[in-house]
Amino acid sequence: MAGTNSELQLLAEGPAIILVEPQLGENIGMVARAMANFGLAELRLVNPRDGWPSEKARSAASKADHVIDHTRVFDTIEEATADLQFTYATTARERYGFKPVRAPVVAAETLRTKFKSGEKTGILFGRERWGLTNEEVALADEIVTFPVNPAFASLNIAQAVLLMSYEWMKSSMDDVSETSFEPLEQQQATKEQLYGLFDQMEEALNARGYFRPEGKRQRMIENLRAVLSRRALTSQEISVLRGVFGTFDKYGRQTPRGSNGPYAEGSKKEDDRNDT
Numbered sequence: 001m002a003g004t005n006s007e008l009q010l011l012a013e014g015p016a017i018i019l020v021e022p023q024l025g026e027n028i029g030m031v032a033r034a035m036a037n038f039g040l041a042e043l044r045l046v047n048p049r050d051g052w053p054s055e056k057a058r059s060a061a062s063k064a065d066h067v068i069d070h071t072r073v074f075d076t077i078e079e080a081t082a083d084l085q086f087t088y089a090t091t092a093r094e095r096y097g098f099k100p101v102r103a104p105v106v107a108a109e110t111l112r113t114k115f116k117s118g119e120k121t122g123i124l125f126g127r128e129r130w131g132l133t134n135e136e137v138a139l140a141d142e143i144v145t146f147p148v149n150p151a152f153a154s155l156n157i158a159q160a161v162l163l164m165s166y167e168w169m170k171s172s173m174d175d176v177s178e179t180s181f182e183p184l185e186q187q188q189a190t191k192e193q194l195y196g197l198f199d200q201m202e203e204a205l206n207a208r209g210y211f212r213p214e215g216k217r218q219r220m221i222e223n224l225r226a227v228l229s230r231r232a233l234t235s236q237e238i239s240v241l242r243g244v245f246g247t248f249d250k251y252g253r254q255t256p257r258g259s260n261g262p263y264a265e266g267s268k269k270e271d272d273r274n275d276t
Helices: 025-037 055-060 065-069 077-081 104-116 157-170 191-207 214-228 235-250 268-274
Strands: 016-020 043-046 072-074 086-090 121-125 142-144
Touching: 016 025, 016 077, 016 157, 025 043, 025 055, 025 065, 025 157, 043 077, 055 065, 072 077, 077 121, 086 104, 104 121, 104 142, 104 157, 121 157, 191 214, 191 235
Parallel strands: 016 043, 016 121, 043 072, 086 121, 086 142
Antiparallel strands: none
């Protein structure tokens, strides 16, 4: 049985997320929320435009208070990264220099390896409007860039943090195809259950005059059975369908057969139903 939110372990580790001169408190809050979603907790701000703390940031963080409460503010990038041993700079633009450029998945794996060895690391994110300057990128060890549409490469700062946070979480997984929960375990229906569904369906439809004209009756039955046997129904699914047909018995079993009925003999609907 899954535990309640209070029983679940809160992940809070990994590289520091460093926002350089962020402008809006709402953006900082959304960054904090993205970090919390994927197990990151250390947020550092370099000279935020509107100061700190920020109630707008706390509100936008959607209860990621453990990130907001421990956010640290610095005057310069040099101060914000002084205790770190390795940093990435994020950018969507081509930079000329001698920095290795990594894809997010490679960057996350590198950060995970360094984290396991006890190194302190960080990821630099630039301003909302124009990102990081070349001088700021030069302070990082390597560059990480995202595979985005070249004609529309600008990412919202929270989106950029979300992408890196997601890759960070994936780097801890033995199997990247695993999910946090499994679908309801169901048992495939037996043929006996399937035949029972056929019988109930055919009896219910026959009582309401569905199989008309009589000459097409067998073909219509075969088509209905083919539809219901196209995939392996589970026992639970058989129960759902039998419940549907079972409700027919709550209503009258005689369907008006007048010329105005939806399946009146010779009507367009009857022709559509019987075309096979």
